[in-house]
Amino acid sequence: MTTTAVIGAGLGGLSAAIVLARTGQDVTVFEKNERAGGKLRPFQLGTHAFDYGPNTITMPDIFHRVLAFAGKEPENLLPFKQLPEHTRNYFPGGSTLEVSSDAGETKRAIARLSEADANRYDDYLREVKRLYTLATENFLQRTFESPLDYLSPGLALALRKVRPATTMHAFHRRFFKHPDVQKAFDRYATYIGSSPYDAPATFALIAHLELSDGVYYTPGGNVKIADAFYETAKELGVNFSFNDPVHHVSTRNGRAQTVHAASGSLDVDNVVLNGDLLSQYPLLFPAFSEKSRTVPNHPEPSISAFVIMVGLNTRLPQLKHHQVYFSADYPEEFEQLKHGAFPDDPTVYISNSSYSDRGQSPDGDNLFILINAPALPGGAMTEEEKQSYKNLVYDKLEEFGLFLRPHIVEEQVLGPSYLEETFGAYKGSIYGLASNRRQDAFLRPFNRSQDLKNVYFAGGSTHPGGGSPMVTTSGILAASALLKDNGILLDFWGET
Numbered sequence: 211m212t213t214t215a216v217i218g219a220g221l222g223g224l225s226a227a228i229v230l231a232r233t234g235q236d237v238t239v240f241e242k243n244e245r246a247g248g249k250l251r252p253f254q255l256g257t258h259a260f261d262y263g264p265n266t267i268t269m270p271d272i273f274h275r276v277l278a279f280a281g282k283e284p285e286n287l288l289p290f291k292q293l294p295e296h297t298r299n300y301f302p303g304g305s306t307l308e309v310s311s312d313a314g315e316t317k318r319a320i321a322r323l324s325e326a327d328a329n330r331y332d333d334y335l336r337e338v339k340r341l342y343t344l345a346t347e348n349f350l351q352r353t354f355e356s357p358l359d360y361l362s363p364g365l366a367l368a369l370r371k372v373r374p375a376t377t378m379h380a381f382h383r384r385f386f387k388h389p390d391v392q393k394a395f396d397r398y399a400t401y402i403g404s405s406p407y408d409a410p411a412t413f414a415l416i417a418h419l420e421l422s423d424g425v426y427y428t429p430g431g432n433v434k435i436a437d438a439f440y441e442t443a444k445e446l447g448v449n450f451s452f453n454d455p456v457h458h459v460s461t462r463n464g465r466a467q468t469v470h471a472a473s474g475s476l477d478v479d480n481v482v483l484n485g486d487l488l489s490q491y492p493l494l495f496p497a498f499s500e501k502s503r504t505v506p507n508h509p510e511p512s513i514s515a516f517v518i519m520v521g522l523n524t525r526l527p528q529l530k531h532h533q534v535y536f537s538a539d540y541p542e543e544f545e546q547l548k549h550g551a552f553p554d555d556p557t558v559y560i561s562n563s564s565y566s567d568r569g570q571s572p573d574g575d576n577l578f579i580l581i582n583a584p585a586l587p588g589g590a591m592t593e594e595e596k597q598s599y600k601n602l603v604y605d606k607l608e609e610f611g612l613f614l615r616p617h618i619v620e621e622q623v624l625g626p627s628y629l630e631e632t633f634g635a636y637k638g639s640i641y642g643l644a645s646n647r648r649q650d651a652f653l654r655p656f657n658r659s660q661d662l663k664n665v666y667f668a669g670g671s672t673h674p675g676g677g678s679p680m681v682t683t684s685g686i687l688a689a690s691a692l693l694k695d696n697g698i699l700l701d702f703w704g705e706t
């Protein structure tokens with residue numbers, strides 16, 4: 211049995227801890243905050259409950275697999291609910307596009323904007339499914355441990371087939387002519403913290419998840435996913451140390467040896483770092499960070515988030531569970547983000563989970579409003595700047611006929627610095643590294659350190675990337691790499 215310290219109790223750290231504990235390892239999780247779940251975090255404002263972070267859940271099977279691996283009955287613990295007509299898109303010209311995981315419904319909605327585009331929809335679904343299948347088989351569920359892994363001929367061939375040289379926007383233009391249809395699907399680039407005008411078309415695979423596999427919600431709030439993981443890990447014997455930031459890991463002969471946390475020190479055989487690699491690796495392993503082969507030099511951060519959580523005293527009839535209010539000039543919005551500016555005409559996403567789950571907010575809508583923001587441009591926003599940007603967002607929503615101000619009873623505004631301060635996110639980015647470089651669709655930092663023999667990485671800043679199912683996968687991959695180095699071969703995807 212080995213002793214492993216997991217640094218961070220985000221979904222990546224929790225899934226790694228579960229897999230390791232289930233295979234008999236001794237695991238301690240150090241978490242700087244007071245609870246497990248990381249960026250998936252509950253907020254309660256009066257009688258209105260919110261999920262900060264993941265509001266759109268895809269790939270529920272990944273969460274279930276982790277729980278099933280631990281010997282639990284996942285459907286009982288996490289009875290995900292599919293949202294059939296999941297997202298209503300609003301465009302400045304007055305048109306709307308309701309997107310559903312029922313292909314016929316979506317096709318009819320597209321036809322109201324463009325018959326020709328509707329006729330291309332089946333081809334589009336086939337192509338994004340192909341991208342998804344190729345990516346899953348070759349990249350997403352596979353551990354990348356060293357640059358040599360990329361040299362295998364099979365992988366090189368697969369890499370070429372996932373359209374890494376085309377941008378997501380160019381890819382969508384091949385299928386759809388109507389700018390509003392393009393925008394609705396281009397938005398998937400933001401799910402990996404990137405711009406559709408830079409991100410590789412590979413990531414259009416996200417469309418397969420939303421448009422075919424479906425969008426899900428966890429009754430009681432998506433935070434139940436983190437709670438189920440935490441309870442399961444505890445039952446398996448994982449020790450949790452909350453309010454306990456790790457400030458240093460001492461090393462010897464190229465191996466991590468002792469974890470130094472606020473509460474004291476622990477000698478370990480292995481370390482799994484779940485905190486943001488880009489900010490925490492240099493902090494915890496300063497001797498290795500300058501010449502590191504693990505963390506890229508001058509990394510480009512993914513986009514960040516400006517969030518307003520609003521409790522209303524009523525239910526507004528035009529609000530569904532998920533809706534998006536688009537900017538007039540989508541390319542300009544991403545240009546501004548790229549240059550570190552808050553867009554002056556932002557696209558606004560609103561999740562109103564009480565549409566599907568009244569219990570979350572019995573006295574009125576609970577709106578989680580999310581705007582793409584630049585990763586900390588020049589320090590934190592002042593309170594005045596936050597209020598002024600919030601008002602710009604409300605003004606914009608009023609142009610779409612959505613009047614929130616008269617009904618607001620609770621409100622909390624969180625800018626990009628919240629992500630940096632609370633979770634140690636690199637420059638307040640949501641996913642660590644941006645995925646903007648077309649040549650490296652899947653070349654994120656590996657799940658194993660290139661500098662230290664017994665250090666592994668799980669979470670959004672490492673392979674296979676951000677988003678709740680992907681970080682959960684990265685925890686599984688990091689645990690598998692650790693076990694392999696300790697002589698235990700785990701076929702997680704085959705076994706469950």
Ligand SMILES: Cc1cc2nc3c(=O)[nH]c(=O)nc-3n(C[C@H](O)[C@H](O)[C@H](O)COP(=O)(O)OP(=O)(O)OC[C@H]3O[C@@H](n4cnc5c(N)ncnc54)[C@H](O)[C@@H]3O)c2cc1C
Pocket residue numbers: 217218219220221222223240241242243247248249250262263264265266267268454455456457484485486490515517580629632633634640641668669670671676677678679681682
């Ligand atoms: C506003 C927003 C909206 C999002 N929307 C969605 C969505 O709709 N769907 C979706 O799937 N995903 C969404 N995501 C992304 C998703 O939340 C993240 O990708 C995922 O939760 C990150 O998990 P993680 O394992 O990388 O770790 P994190 O959640 O980043 O957790 C890492 C943990 O490590 C801790 N830590 C860091 N450093 C230390 C240290 N030195 N010592 C001790 N502890 C430390 C932190 O406190 C934190 O708890 C969203 C994220 C945000 C911010």
